[in-house]
Amino acid sequence: MKFFNAGQIYAADKSTIEKQGISSNELMERAAVQIFNWLHLRMQGAQVKIHLFCGIGNNGGDGMALARHLKEHGYNIEVNVVNYSDKRSKDFLINLDRLKDLKIWPNFLERDCGFAEIGRDDIIVDAIFGIGLNRNPDPWVAKLIQHLNHSGAFILAVDVPSGVFMDKAIEDTNAVIRANHVLSFQAPKLIFFLPETGVFSNQWEVLDIGLDPEYLAATETEYDLMGKNEVLPMYVPREKFSHKGTYGHSMIIGGSYGKIGAVALAARAALTVGSGLVTAYVPRCGYVPIQTLLPEVMVITDKDEDCIKSIEFDIRPTVVGLGVGLGTSPETAEALSGFLDGIESPLVIDADGLNLLSKHKELLKKLPPKTILTPHPKELERLVGSWKDDFEKLKKTKAFSKKHDVIIVIKGAHSITVYGGHGYVNTTGNPGMATAGSGDTLTGIITGLVAQGYAPLDATIFGVYLHGRAGDIALEQTGYQALTASKIIDAIGMAFIDLFKMPEVPEQEGQEES
Numbered sequence: 203m204k205f206f207n208a209g210q211i212y213a214a215d216k217s218t219i220e221k222q223g224i225s226s227n228e229l230m231e232r233a234a235v236q237i238f239n240w241l242h243l244r245m246q247g248a249q250v251k252i253h254l255f256c257g258i259g260n261n262g263g264d265g266m267a268l269a270r271h272l273k274e275h276g277y278n279i280e281v282n283v284v285n286y287s288d289k290r291s292k293d294f295l296i297n298l299d300r301l302k303d304l305k306i307w308p309n310f311l312e313r314d315c316g317f318a319e320i321g322r323d324d325i326i327v328d329a330i331f332g333i334g335l336n337r338n339p340d341p342w343v344a345k346l347i348q349h350l351n352h353s354g355a356f357i358l359a360v361d362v363p364s365g366v367f368m369d370k371a372i373e374d375t376n377a378v379i380r381a382n383h384v385l386s387f388q389a390p391k392l393i394f395f396l397p398e399t400g401v402f403s404n405q406w407e408v409l410d411i412g413l414d415p416e417y418l419a420a421t422e423t424e425y426d427l428m429g430k431n432e433v434l435p436m437y438v439p440r441e442k443f444s445h446k447g448t449y450g451h452s453m454i455i456g457g458s459y460g461k462i463g464a465v466a467l468a469a470r471a472a473l474t475v476g477s478g479l480v481t482a483y484v485p486r487c488g489y490v491p492i493q494t495l496l497p498e499v500m501v502i503t504d505k506d507e508d509c510i511k512s513i514e515f516d517i518r519p520t521v522v523g524l525g526v527g528l529g530t531s532p533e534t535a536e537a538l539s540g541f542l543d544g545i546e547s548p549l550v551i552d553a554d555g556l557n558l559l560s561k562h563k564e565l566l567k568k569l570p571p572k573t574i575l576t577p578h579p580k581e582l583e584r585l586v587g588s589w590k591d592d593f594e595k596l597k598k599t600k601a602f603s604k605k606h607d608v609i610i611v612i613k614g615a616h617s618i619t620v621y622g623g624h625g626y627v628n629t630t631g632n633p634g635m636a637t638a639g640s641g642d643t644l645t646g647i648i649t650g651l652v653a654q655g656y657a658p659l660d661a662t663i664f665g666v667y668l669h670g671r672a673g674d675i676a677l678e679q680t681g682y683q684a685l686t687a688s689k690i691i692d693a694i695g696m697a698f699i700d701l702f703k704m705p706e707v708p709e710q711e712g713q714e715e716s
């Protein structure tokens with residue numbers, strides 16, 4: 203699914219109005235009816251007090267039109283116009299008049315006015331600002347927003363929580379609605395997925411308002427949301443007349459004294475995701491544990507007992523996953539530098555591999571094109587420098603990706619794979635996965651996919667999805683606390699099977715069983 207920016211949404215509106223021969227107010231009516239239907243289905247006429255807070259633009263217009271439908275169905279409503287500007291939109295005014303025709307007289311809230319009490323059991327509809335917010339709300343509007351947030355009432359936001367910008371960070375977090383639920387038009391918004399802005403949209407849902415499908419399909423976006431439908435076409439089926447050689451040879455290079463488990467996890471993940479062969483390259487102290495833990499995995503050892511000091515072998519792996527448990531000693535840095543001089547295979551780099559790159563930035567020039575880097579936030583900061591907010595983090599990561607021709611996974615609640623100017627936002631995963639070894643598992647999964655011939659970008663996006671989905675499936679048995687990296691690997695098979703499960707379709711009323 204695509205993430206459209208505000209300009210693209212306005213263009214989609216325009217195209218819809220032209221092609222479908224409707225007025226902008228008819229489009230607003232569609233949006234309002236969708237919200238009304240959502241509420242009506244859940245409330246079934248219940249007389250809970252609904253306080254609507256409407257701005258003076260089109261977000262406010264949506265709120266006004268919704269108020270009319272609620273009134274016509276006998277709901278207990280109170281309408282407030284947040285009069286933050288005198289530039290009222292045409293469709294807001296049309297819907298204000300239509301509301302007055304029903305003898306509803308909104309309260310006009312202005313600077314210095316008091317705000318009425320709102321009960322904890324009431325409902326608030328937030329239609330103050332939508333995607334048109336372009337500067338910080340006035341202090342009195344911020345005060346109103348605080349009043350609503352502190353009321354304890356359920357807040358339903360129209361399109362976006364009022365106070366969040368579509369394309370930049372929030373400056374004053376006190377001036378943002380903390381929505382319990384957001385009903386967003388046509389497509390999800392990127393801001394729901396970024397840590398700093400996502401917290402204001404506890405839950406969100408998309409309502410289809412029938413924007414011009416041709417425009418939406420033809421429009422290139424900077425970010426995409428990657429769910430099952432998006433990753434499924436990447437899946438490469440297994441051939442009947444294939445053998446283990448068909449599915450490549452993954453080599454995992456890493457480990458140091460006390461951190462051999464990281465390599466074991468990555469190697470087992472590569473194997474479980476389908477890599478034909480897997481070899482672990484570890485210091486000597488890793489030989490017995492890996493051979494004992496993983497009979498399927500071959501082991502090559504460094505000359506050193508405790509850490510990797512030279513990376514030399516005479517096999518030709520299809521792909522190398524490097525860095526888990528590696529350590530950052532000067533000798534290991536030296537070994538990495540020598541290894542990169544002769545590298546012939548694609549590369550996945552994680553953990554101390556990334557820390558070594560940050561410490562020795564000259565090594566970045568030696569990376570093969572489309573090397574995959576999988577940093578957590580601290581590792582990313584060491585690579586690209588610090589950032590002041592999520593938007594700058596994305597900008598810096600994109601610039602780094604372009605400069606060095608690398609694919610970068612920004613790990614987090616919604617991991618984002620960045621390549622060049624494009625970002626792919628993952629939908630799977632859960633907080634239980636913030637656990638030791640979870641990252642090593644991801645490295646192994648991506649490495650194992652590249653081994654099988656997945657293109658590096660596909661392997662990364664698909665690997666991040668599978669990793670999260672395996673974590674979600676494992677969670678059903680373990681709960682958040684007991685979810686371990688090993689359990690994530692155990693669930694990889696189910697994550698593959700899940701790709702082909704059809705969503706359950708609720709039985710239609712009156713539908714006969716055949």
Ligand SMILES: NC(=O)C1=CN([C@@H]2O[C@H](COP(=O)(O)OP(=O)(O)OC[C@H]3O[C@@H](n4cnc5c(N)ncnc54)[C@H](OP(=O)(O)O)[C@@H]3O)[C@@H](O)[C@H]2O)[C@H](O)CC1
Nearest residue numbers: 230259260261286331332333334335336337338339361387
């Ligand atoms: N396709 C769709 O998704 C549709 C969405 N709809 C709804 O329309 C809004 C967007 O409406 P818009 O009128 O463009 O914008 P807002 O309602 O968010 O804001 C109104 C105007 O307020 C001004 N502004 C911006 N920031 C501030 C501020 N801090 N203080 C005061 N005023 C502010 C700004 O105008 P200026 O000229 O003053 O800059 C805004 O234009 C969308 O979110 C949906 O809810 C349609 O109903 C149907 C199609």
Ligand SMILES: [K+]
Nearest residue numbers: 328331362364
């Ligand atoms: K809103």
